[in-house]
Amino acid sequence: MYLQASSLSLGNAPVSPSLPSLTVIFAVIIFLDMAIQRSNLASSSSSSTYINGGTRSVSPPPSSLSPNAGTSSAAAHAAQFNPRLILSQIASLQSFHYLVLGLVFQINHVLFATSITIDRIFTSKYLDIWTAMGWIDNAAVLFSSIVGAVMLALIVEKSKKCLDFSVTLFIIHVIFCSIYGGFPSTWDWWIIHIMGMIIMVVLGEYLCSKRELSDIPLLVL
Helix, strand or coil: CCCCHHHHCCCCCCCCCCHHHHHHHHHHHHHHHHHHHHHHHHHHHHHHHHHHHCCCCCCCCCCCCCCCHHHHHHHHHHHHCCHHHHHHHHHHHHHHHHHHHHHHHHHHHHHHCCCCCCHHHHCCCCCCCCCHHHHHHHHHHHHHHHHHHHHHHHHHCCHHHHHHHHHHHHHHHHHHHHHHHCCCCCHHHHHHHHHHHHHHHHHHHHHHHHHHHHCCCCCCC
């Protein structure tokens, strides 16, 4: 099929990456973030094992009834709050969101002959809840939210954090849209994206809770 060069341009800029190129960039970011997450998890688990079960101690035990209480609580707090891990998880979820949107929009081009443009990701001109063509892009946004819920179960793994990460993804997306094409001002954009955020939160919490329950060992009588 024939593609106009203007459909692959970023707004009105003369030189800018096309949607397929942007998809590849987000894929690279995802792989880098996953590598960072693995290194952070490995370092945090090794440090907690060293503190709690190691043969040596970094500092003398505190003068309390439980000598390891202070170090254990400090290790638990450090494991819960890891800025590098949190930032890499946010970057991974955001990159997965745009990666899925980019792939779906390219599939829609083959199936429905829609244009390939980054405007479909960062503007509200193609989202319309009252037309059939609008629901092609609406379905892409909702599908990316379903994939985002699966990514929450794989990357975040905690049901109590699904709301925080989903809202963070939504806020960052609003910021990117505002920088690219102005603040979203149509009801269609807000309805679809809020629906997607709700789907991501509810389904993500369900999948994370299922995974958390599966990790609990059962007592065999």
